[in-house]
Amino acid sequence: MKRLLLASTxxxxxxxxxxxxxxxxxxxxxxxxxxxxxxxxxxxxITHDEYTAIAQQGFEKIQKRVVGLxxxxxxxxxxxxxxxxxxxxxxxxLLVTRLYELGLMSILREVVAGGTPYMGTSAGSNIAGQTMxxxxxxxxxxxxxxxxxxxxxxxxxPHYLDPDPHxxxxxxxxxxxxxxxxxxxxxxxxxxxxGSWLRxxxxxxxxxxxxxxxxxxxxxxxxxxxxxxxxxx
Amino acid sequence: MKRLLLASTxxxxxxxxxxxxxxxxxxxxxxxxxxxxxxxxxxxxITHDEYTAIAQQGFEKIQKRVVGLxxxxxxxxxxxxxxxxxxxxxxxxLLVTRLYELGLMSILREVVAGGTPYMGTSAGSNIAGQTMxxxxxxxxxxxxxxxxxxxxxxxxxPHYLDPDPHxxxxxxxxxxxxxxxxxxxxxxxxxxxxGSWLRxxxxxxxxxxxxxxxxxxxxxxxxxxxxxxxxxx
Numbered sequence: 180m181k182r183l184l185l186a187s188t189x190x191x192x193x194x195x196x197x198x199x200x201x202x203x204x205x206x207x208x209x210x211x212x213x214x215x216x217x218x219x220x221x222x223x224x225i226t227h228d229e230y231t232a233i234a235q236q237g238f239e240k241i242q243k244r245v246v247g248l249x250x251x252x253x254x255x256x257x258x259x260x261x262x263x264x265x266x267x268x269x270x271x272x273l274l275v276t277r278l279y280e281l282g283l284m285s286i287l288r289e290v291v292a293g294g295t296p297y298m299g300t301s302a303g304s305n306i307a308g309q310t311m312x313x314x315x316x317x318x319x320x321x322x323x324x325x326x327x328x329x330x331x332x333x334x335x336x337p338h339y340l341d342p343d344p345h346x347x348x349x350x351x352x353x354x355x356x357x358x359x360x361x362x363x364x365x366x367x368x369x370x371x372x373x374g375s376w377l378r379x380x381x382x383x384x385x386x387x388x389x390x391x392x393x394x395x396x397x398x399x400x401x402x403x404x405x406x407x408x409x410x411x412x
Numbered sequence: 413m414k415r416l417l418l419a420s421t422x423x424x425x426x427x428x429x430x431x432x433x434x435x436x437x438x439x440x441x442x443x444x445x446x447x448x449x450x451x452x453x454x455x456x457x458i459t460h461d462e463y464t465a466i467a468q469q470g471f472e473k474i475q476k477r478v479v480g481l482x483x484x485x486x487x488x489x490x491x492x493x494x495x496x497x498x499x500x501x502x503x504x505x506l507l508v509t510r511l512y513e514l515g516l517m518s519i520l521r522e523v524v525a526g527g528t529p530y531m532g533t534s535a536g537s538n539i540a541g542q543t544m545x546x547x548x549x550x551x552x553x554x555x556x557x558x559x560x561x562x563x564x565x566x567x568x569x570p571h572y573l574d575p576d577p578h579x580x581x582x583x584x585x586x587x588x589x590x591x592x593x594x595x596x597x598x599x600x601x602x603x604x605x606x607g608s609w610l611r612x613x614x615x616x617x618x619x620x621x622x623x624x625x626x627x628x629x630x631x632x633x634x635x636x637x638x639x640x641x642x643x644x645x
Binding site for chain 1: 421422423424425426454455456457502503505506544545546547548549550551552553554557558570571573580581582583584588589590591592593594595596597606
């Protein structure tokens with residue numbers, strides 16, 4: 180039993196927080212009234228309380244209560260007992276560091292494998308992969324490990340961006356970075372564009388939204404697809 | 413005695429490898445016939461030999477010999493005896509990992525502090541800072557530490573990019589990432605645009621090229637400047 184909803188981004192251009200996902204969220208969290216929110220990625224360094232308030236607002240329209248994991252005296256027990264979990268985006272290095280420091284990474288791995296519905300956006304989706312090594316984030320803090328939940332047999336590159344053919348900038352493109360990753364790692368990488376999300380139920384995977392995903396396999400040319408079943412499970 | 417040349421990029425739009433820096437290189441390496449090249453950052457995963465050949469080509473017009481550090485049986489001794497050092501760009505996580513694995517980080521720190529002329533581009537400039545934590549690179553490998561040379565009292569963000577006011581992309585801007593860095597770190601950050609480089613001689617710092625740099629100090633609004641003396645030494 181495994182239930183995952185992994186989105187590239189929380190917000191699309193012109194929308195508000197989670198607005199483009201409302202229909203999907205209603206379905207994914209059907210029958211669940213309370214969602215445990217993991218706020219540790221702190222986008223732009225906002226506080227855990229501020230971030231939880233934003234998440235709460237995103238779920239208001241579909242009448243779900245959102246409770247911040249940071250408000251529990253015993254976050255391990257809170258995770259173990261959660262009806263559903265949502266990890267928001269922000270800085271992946273920070274998120275992973277806090278999950279390890281608080282002894283939560285292994286518990287989160289277990290409850291997700293055990294069937295607790297897990298939703299992630301951006302950094303929260305990135306950690307569902309084998310490692311955080313295809314994050315786009317800046318290493319603002321040194322994590323004890325790059326290993327993450329391994330809830331899927333690939334890594335996710337959220338906010339995937341196509342090279343801009345008109346750019347005069349000489350920094351590496353996203354594709355170049357992922358190719359560099361594959362010089363040292365075998366894990367498949369899914370480039371998930373903003374507006375795309377993955378819905379996973381046990382051994383079924385579905386790419387949703389209106390875009391293709393870009394699949395990167397070691398020593399093979401990347402390709403566009405809507406069918407991710409070859410890389411899952 | 414300290415002599416540093418720290419460039420944002422090796423190549424600017426429309427130019428070839430190091431072409432825009434030829435005049436500066438002639439001056440910086442005056443009287444030096446051989447440059448020790450550190451190829452470990454391996455851009456796009458090219459080999460150490462391939463990368464050294466590119467560097468050699470970049471120095472051909474000014475008649476300098478470039479020797480790859482990877483070709484020495486005893487790279488520690490090679491570093492210690494180098495007349496001048498150039499570290500090329502690529503992946504900073506990889507560069508830092510290899511420097512630590514080979515026991516070279518502390519030696520490089522010493523020889524640079526001791527006056528061996530040091531040139532860096534991109535990742536090679538990033539490691540001149542206090543830590544590698546303002547790199548733009550993907551964490552394709554797990555380094556033993558994020559600490560770097562500390563040859564300057566700040567961190568460098570190479571390939572600094574201004575936010576695109578027309579972008580519909582919701583990934584974090586460079587400025588947002590650096591602000592996140594300052595939630596957890598005090599080190600000043602210099603956003604060094606492509607086409608800019610720093611020339612440092614003992615206690616003097618000069619920003620060169622035709623652009624301003626963007627200076628980020630903890631809990632202060634970032635500002636544009638051509639005078640970096642307030643952050644050095």
